[in-house]
Amino acid sequence: MPRVRFAPSPTGYLHVGGARTALFNWLYARKTGGTMVLRIEDTDRERSTDAHTQVILDGLTWLGITWDEGPLFQGANLEQHQAGVRKLLDAGRAYHCFCTREELESQRAAAAAQKTGFRYNGRCRSIPADEAARRRAAGEEATVRIRMPDGELAWDDAVHGRISFQGHDLDDFVILRSDGTPIYNLAVVSDDIAMRITHVIRGDDHVSNTPKQIAIYRALGAQEPVFAHVPMILGSDGKKLSKRHGATAVGDYQDQGIFPAAMRNFLALLGWSPGGDREILPEAELIDLFSLEGIQSKPAVFDTAKLEWMNGQYLSATPAGELLPAVTRQLGRLGVDAGGRALEPLIDGVKARSRTILQLAEQVAVRLAGPKGEPDARGIALRKKLGPAFAEHLRRAVAVLESLPADEWGAESILAALTASAEFAGAKLGDALQPIRVVLTGGTVSEPVNELLVLVGREAALERLRRAAAETEPVG
């Protein structure tokens, strides 16, 4: 049975790229009946925080990504990592390096000045073990470097096919800091071996780490896992997705009222395709269709418009009743009290015109509490265009609607009454109705006016219309 892991470092929020990596791991585990391990890579003590860990856990949970083991913390495995280094040292596959940070930095600067790449010069490579032991006993600080073998370091990547590096292009990199704590590549390999990880599914930014990790696997005499490097997610300018592209944290989308299922569907299709034309794929289909081979080898641009479209698809497919809790929560945030009214009809009325729960809740709020402040630009433009007629239409509407008894306050009779009145006055139906829409919603966009009136309710609608008619009445 495959064992996969998602291994974020808690140094920031759960990024959409990380979320997608987690999703692919999860999909693969669920598809194959394997095990998903969650490991928090907190070896960078300076930048790791518990708050970030919690945000990552929350983000995964929101997306519906579950894990079977963990969360495990890499920091807890210090002794295991050190034991691995000792084993490498004993086998002569690693050695102590006494070069100081300052020496290394000046070498790096010199290399940069000459526009040539920096590579560790191997100065400490040939220091005999007993001499190294003596110097360390004398209090000299040392890191541990792996002895990088010559020859090929290649693997058959599950998404890219064969990828090959040459050992002599890599240098003897540090695996243990002078303070005795492990460096990322060592810790990862050590943990992946200990956790019996069979498939390492991670971002493309790790492909250049892979040959280094393979060198460690070999030096440790351990079996290498299958590697699958999934492509990066880019911003609209083709550059690596970052803060300046707008929302990149999973939590941002949660706040915007995106459905977890829509986000998951969208993320899955970013860099992966089941083949064919299917787009809207529920969880079960995603799992059933998923394969590592279906993962794209080129990076993908994150397209918010398509995410919102997809969310709209999920929104229309979700019955109003299921939307109720989320809408109620948003209404609370907007400070609008439903006053015990049944929200479902309101939700159904505006559902098709919303792409996110947030937009939907805002529309419901307007129908409940009336628009806030002045109408929008198009509403004002209409008022100007109609001039005095705007108020006339309103007054006529008020008169007709008032004459409609409460028990006849239905979409059909309202439309009939309004149509007849407009006809009698020789007004175009559109001109007669649009002012009502503007007063009731603050804009020129809504469900049909007769339905809008039903949703707002007789008393509230009449009250708002009367007031607006009076306000817009020409002086004299």
Next chain:
RNA sequence: GGCGCUAUCGUCUAGGGGCCUAGGACACAGCCCUCUCAAGGCUGGAACACGGGUUCGAAUCCCGUUAGCGCUACCA
């Protein structure tokens, strides 16, 4: 600079030598519907980076070129 990865409409992609005058989706434009806007339906514009091979035949295979991206720490 070195090493590596990648290359189909603006974007996500289908495509595994002939089914391709390259299909779908988002976005865009137009039309239908219509009291507005959506939704929905229909229509349209829009791509195989370039150059060489291989082959009867190449978006598909090979080699270059170009471009983009990633990595190049006692970060992860």
